[in-house]
Amino acid sequence: MDEVRLIRARRRSVAQTAGAIGVVLLLVGALMFVLTTRQESRALNGTLTRVLTMAEDVDDPPPGQYLARQKPGAADVEVTGSASPELVRVLDQAVRRPPGRFDASVGDDQPVRVLVARRSDGSRWAVAADLRPLRRQRGQLALALLVAELAGLAGALVAAALLARRAVAPLATALTLQRRFVADASHELRTPLTVLHTRAQLLARRGRTQPAEQLTEQLDQLVADTRALGEVVEDLLVSAAAEHQPLPDTVVDLAEVAREVVASMGPYAQSREVELLVDAAEPAPVRGARTALRRALTALVDNAIGHVPPGGTVRVGVLRRDGRVRAAVADDGVGLDPTEADRLFDRFAHGDSGAGRRFGLGLALVQHVALAHRGAVEVTGAPGRGATFTLVLPAT
Incomplete structure (x- = not known):
């Protein structure tokens, strides 16, 4: 529907833009036609005036023109010999009229323009010009303007379509992003909400028959489920922000961020009997968003903890070298198949082993953050030999 x-x-x-441009083209074309035809008409009038001024007889007028003269006191009218009988009649009547200009029709298809003048010696003169060449020029001009306007209208349609597409594109993008976010949220929240609801039902049922102290373990599991749900929501929000908001241009010490993440994730790692270590003594400044970088490292650590069995180790190391800052999260857990490395960064993709969250938005978020910071994510590992995810960013 949208x-x-x-x-x-x-x-x-498109229709409104093309219509507006079409109206403008029509008005401009009509104005050009009117001005051009008026100019041609004035030019013809000037030519006829010069002919009457310079004519000495009626025998040799310019091509397409015909002269008539009535001498003072004479009853007869002299007319150019090549004039048709109908034109002779028109010129004969013209020289007897007061000086001026008028258009007439000779026969059925020969329009003429007649100019009448009286000279100081008392003679009357008239000149007639065939208007058919002028009207042919007007027709050619009208056709040329029509073709130009049609071409302009076609160009206007193309331009309007491009402008409309560009104008509507942000709306379409926003709609796509909205639907994608809703789909992500629905997909990611369905399972943890189902688990949370089921566990709450069990607690409510057992709470009626069991003492409160026997429900401690199940309450802890409920808290863990709530934490997982909160992480999913945070992943969704940070993922949306990382894709569509410009990054602040601030200096962030990635080593300090790594230490904060390890300190924050320490209790969670202890609850899973995983040793979480950090090696980030030297400063490692980068430019970007501290919140996004922290969440990316958190996602990598969370992913590693979820794929390490009890007694395993996750090590976070930050090192600056050759103008790059490398934040590596290595685990000695179940590892991964190198052929799956690229697919793990797809939204909702997952590997075949591990109990953690090496799927969904976590790793996709890490890649978004890396790309937004003009960096990359490198993956190494092998089945049964652990995995290392390295966030590589330009150093400041």
Whole structure:
């Protein structure tokens, strides 16, 4: 339904823009036609005036023109010999009229313009010019303007379509992003919400028959489920922000961020009997968003802890070298298949082993953050030999 509205809005925008441009082209074309035809008419009038001024007889007028003269006191009118009988009649009547200009029709298809003048010696003169060449020029001009306007209208349609697409594109992108976020949220929240709801039902049922102290373990599990749900929501929000908001241009010590993440994730690692270590003594400044970088490292540590059995180790190391800062999260857990490395960064993709969250938005978020910081994520590992995820960023 929303796509239909966007298509309608785009078509309406194209029609309105093309219509407005078409009206402008029509007005400009009409103005050009009127001005040009008036100029041609004035030029013809000037030519006829010069002919009457310079003519000495009626025998040799310019091509397409015909002269008539009535001498003072004479009853007869002299007319150019090549004039047709109808034109002779028109010129004969013209020289007897007061000086001026008028258009007449000779026969059925020969329009003429007649100019009448009286000279100081008392003679009357008239000149007639065939208007058919002028009207042919007007027709050619009108056709040329029509073709130009049609071409302009076609160009206007193309330009309007491009402008409309560009104008509607942000709306379409926003709609796509909204649907993607809703789909992500629905997909990611369905399982933890189901588990949380089921555990709450069991607690409510057992709470009626069992003492409170016997429910401690199940309450702890409920708290863990709530924590997992909160992490999913945080992943969704940070992922959306990392994709669509510009990063602040601030200096962030990635080593300090790594130490904060290890301190924050320490209790969770202890609860899973995993040793969490950090090696980030030297400063490692980068430019970017501290919150996004912290969440990316948190996702990597969370991913590593989830794939290490009790008694295993996760080590976070930050090192600056050759103009790059490398934050590596290594575990000695179940490892991964190198052929799956690229696929693990797809949204909702997952590996075949491990109990943690090496799936969903966690690793996809890490890749988004890395790309937004002009960096990359490197993955190494082998089945049964652990895995190392390295966030590589430009150093400041």
